[in-house]
Amino acid sequence: MAYSIALVCLGNICRSPIAHVVLEDRLARAGLDDRVAVASSGTGGWHESEPMDRRAAAVLRDAGYDPSRHRARTFSTDWYAEHDLLLAMDHSNLADMVDQAPTVAEQARARLFREFDPLAAEGDDEVPDPWYGGTDGFRDVLAMIERTTDELVARLPELMRA
Template identity: 60%
Template structure:
């Protein structure tokens, strides 16, 4: 069963942070796809999406060229991304933090449901095909890995955007 989103911290607005290791492959791909899907749904004026990495190796760098090429081939614009690093302020600033794998989840403090109202989760907790699975890191592989990540991200983003729309429609 797909989990429900935590409520927004600010009524009528929603902030989503996507986290991976270096912020050059998985989380920026999810960031770009989520932003596009939110725009298509007419929610981009009320929903903010950012991405970051738990490591600082790539700070300020653009997206990995293979991730960018995969997105561009699918009609997305990856050009604005610059790598950022996670810090503890993200946990209190975002309505929902989505980690790409279990290690990323642990690096941002895990799932403290009682403390954070379920605000820290795996990205694929919302995947309609395989909920709770990790998004594999394609960095050391070939183009097929990036294409697989994009498919996971697209279907999961569709579910997240639908739920954000429902959450923002609540009185």
């Protein structure tokens, strides 16, 4: 693969796996799946090797995606060597990722996922954690991730040249 994107949330069972599944789908539709690899992880290791949250999987299935392949992984310093772009779901995840950057220069490769959301605004630039809420929160997160992913894929040619 020529380019690799990592998606990171707290436990890697809700937000980042949803984004992982959606991004792989959008890359395939754009004909970029042979040039861009996708992985996801969590900054906390509590759910290592577990499938995604059943509510996240249900929302994905209901929208026509396949959530079955996901197994939670834990973010580590090694992810900087393995991925070109590292996208955090919220500021806390981003801070944890930056703390693990091997060098100051590599910290810039860690960014917020919603930097690519055309509807994001100052103070509204995180993907909210739907864990403690109901199904509507997962649906809202999916919609946010879909529109953000569409913009990310549209901007990939410029990102891959950088």
